[in-house]
């Protein structure tokens with residue numbers, strides 16, 4: 001359609017065109033149509049500019065995707081260089097240079113190094129010596145498809161390797177693994193899934209290690225992260241053990257455990273207590289389950305380690321990566337797995353053991369070029385050093401928020417934080433969802449020049465890795481002011 005033909009009626013106002021034609025994800029469009037949407041025009045570093053010239057700090061890294069800032073010269077150059085070669089050719093039948101390089105880099109970057117092994121809280125003696133070794137990369141387009149591929153790879157592998165068992169999955173309460181039907185089945189979000197009923201295949205769940213709202217945590221509310229003050233007997237782990245044992249006895253053992261390691265994102269930034277993952281892993285290995293790690297949010301340095309599992313010396317059998325893979329520039333994802341899984345798909349052509357799964361844009365060259373540049377920046381000592389400082393500034397700034405009487409819990413894992421607002425702090429009573437407290441606070445923050453998106457009553461903050469101390473302070477000040485304005489305290 002030529003410019004200015006049919007569009008003249010709207011005088012090319014993007015806001016009007018959006019409201020007339022675009023259906024936004026995870027959005028009550030009735031509210032959207034009554035609102036005055038912010039139209040993002042450009043970005044530079046941690047700053048976004050709208051089409052009216054207002055500037056904002058991008059405080060959730062554009063829904064947890066951006067790592068080194070917008071318009072990064074190195075990533076821009078990598079994409080431009082690739083653009084002059086070719087943007088896309090098919091991975092069905094052909095290899096390409098950037099995707100091959102990227103696969104090799106991803107395998108190298110995600111190896112569990114010996115210092116990760118020795119720092120594990122479980123101790124080297126108690127764990128099985130053999131950790132899975134990631135050796136193969138299956139590319140796709142986004143987090144949901146990376147999880148969908150992990151699920152189907154596990155399924156097909158298990159039916160081959162253990163013909164007597166039916167693949168059976170266990171995942172964590174309120175976990176989120178994406179919106180395609182398989183990924184949705186692995187997730188447990190009653191609100192998202194209600195309309196879909198039996199279209200989801202059955203996946204069992206275990207309680208989330210959500211210390212702040214854990215019925216087994218006997219500690220009274222304090223002004224510190226509930227994980228620190230918790231008083232419990234690891235009932236959450238005990239329940240997993242019980243479930244695994246019961247399933248094994250019944251002759252229908254679980255074959256895979258699916259987890260967002262260290263912190264569950266869309267569930268409301270539920271940070272797990274230290275040691276949970278390694279304790280869980282020990283059970284998983286004991287009971288012969290495969291570990292599917294969904295690091296779509298936690299991957300690429302978000303938690304302080306290139307992948308979150310490594311904090312506890314854990315190496316998964318499947319590793320799903322997406323959001324940060326291209327530094328937040330292009331849609332691309334990867335599912336990493338072991339040689340053993342790969343080998344179970346080998347056979348003669350007519351045995352049809354191939355993985356019959358793939359997408360048109362698999363191994364896209366532009367995405368791969370951006371991802372290679374991202375990894376290079378990520379592994380540079382200047383980025384590593386800055387991220388360390390940034391994490392400390394972030395922690396310090398977040399501490400200020402405890403002074404609000406409606407802040408119930410502050411959960412930080414590296415460069416991710418969830419601030420949970422409560423109606424009553426001493427009883428941990430949540431705000432009723434009808435009060436839309438999270439939405440109100442984020443709307444107030446936008447007026448103070450800071451953009452993020454709530455998850456119910458939890459405000460999520462994910463700084464961009466290049467942010468300055470001043471920018472971090474600006475975000476937390478805006479949040480603090482907004483909480484005061486909305487809650488009146």
Ligand SMILES: *Cc1c(COP(=O)(O)O)cnc(C)c1O
Pocket residue numbers: 142143144145147176177178179260265266294295296297298322323
């Ligand atoms: C965002 C997210 C997904 C889904 O990724 P999309 O790219 O939105 O499909 C899956 N798992 C986790 C942990 C996520 O944060």
